Amino acid sequence: xxxxxxxxxxxxxxxxxxxxxxxxxxxxxxxxxxxxxxxxxxxxxxxxxxxxxxxxxxxxxxxxxxxxxxxxxxxxxxxxxxxxxxxxxxxxxxxxxxxxxxxxxxxxxxxxxxxxxxxxxxxxxxxxxxxxxxxxxxxxxxxxxxxxxxxxxxxxxxxxxxxxxxxxxxxxxxxxxxxxxxxxxxxxxxxxxxxxxxxxxxxxxxxxxxxxxxxxxxxxxxxxxxxxxx
Numbered sequence: 583x584x585x586x587x588x589x590x591x592x593x594x595x596x597x598x599x600x601x602x603x604x605x606x607x608x609x610x611x612x613x614x615x616x617x618x619x620x621x622x623x624x625x626x627x628x629x630x631x632x633x634x635x636x637x638x639x640x641x642x643x644x645x646x647x648x649x650x651x652x653x654x655x656x657x658x659x660x661x662x663x664x665x666x667x668x669x670x671x672x673x674x675x676x677x678x679x680x681x682x683x684x685x686x687x688x689x690x691x692x693x694x695x696x697x698x699x700x701x702x703x704x705x706x707x708x709x710x711x712x713x714x715x716x717x718x719x720x721x722x723x724x725x726x727x728x729x730x731x732x733x734x735x736x737x738x739x740x741x742x743x744x745x746x747x748x749x750x751x752x753x754x755x756x757x758x759x760x761x762x763x764x765x766x767x768x769x770x771x772x773x774x775x776x777x778x779x780x781x782x783x784x785x786x787x788x789x790x791x792x793x794x795x796x797x798x799x800x801x802x803x804x805x806x807x808x809x810x811x812x
Contacts, residue, residue: 583635586795587720589614592787593635595626598654607732610655611724611787612639613717615695619643623715624726624789625655628662642666644695646687648726649712650677652789657681669693672703673711687713702778704728706771708764714778722785723778723798729805731755731791753792756805768809775806 584592595608611623620636621644628636636642642663645656647670660666667684675683685691689703700716715724730750734742745751748759765771779802786798794801803810 583612583639586611586787586793587717587722587785590717590720590722590787591639592793593626593632595632595655606790608654609787609789611789612636613695613699614640615643615698617643617694621695621699622646622655622659623724624648624652625659627655628658633662644669646713646715647671647674647678647681647683648687648715648724649710650674651710652726653678653681671711671713700781702774704771704774704778706765706767706769706774707761708766710761710764716778716781716783718782720785721783722787723781723783723802724787726789727758728761729756729786729788729802730758731788733791750791755791757808762808765809772809775809779803779806779810 586592591612593610595610598606598608608626610626613621615621618640620640620642622642623646625645642659643666645659645666645668647653647656649671650673656668660668669685669687670683672686672688687701698718702714704712704714712726712728717724731753732745732750734752742751749756750758784796784798786794
């Protein structure tokens, strides 16, 4: 468990292989709300040690599936905390029809944490329906897959090369090439990114790779300059 800011923590999970092939590190983000309940973003699988670390912070109240891919920890954590509410991206149930979702995170849904955490559905992509969040008290942007900065350490030369070509290796990483090439509506995507860049944030937490404490607004602006300048 790593403290990242006021009432904000990160917890690394298991290594996974996307599509059974591409190696990925995983990370979840935790927020302790003013109510005392915990908000878990992209939950990792709960080992006994991780469960103890989380429950020391407070009761688990909300489980957030921020896009249609990130489902690994949702049901295991709900089994441990049956009263927790599951919030999911708009297309999540199309890929995971057997996972019961309490509320869908559309742009106009009212959430019980709206005074502390804002959200924006990144629209305009043909596949990925990611929801990006802003934790206002810590001025932290919380991102899942639309920005990636995979650490080179521990990667084979082959995967370092692949991730470098994809634009997601190291602290200079950004939006993966496959996401860039899968945009179906550039105007809709730009509206989403303009809204996100209008938020007041200085820090960045991502699910895959290096996070930033300070200077995140410029880094995120750089990551999306291929669409904002279009």
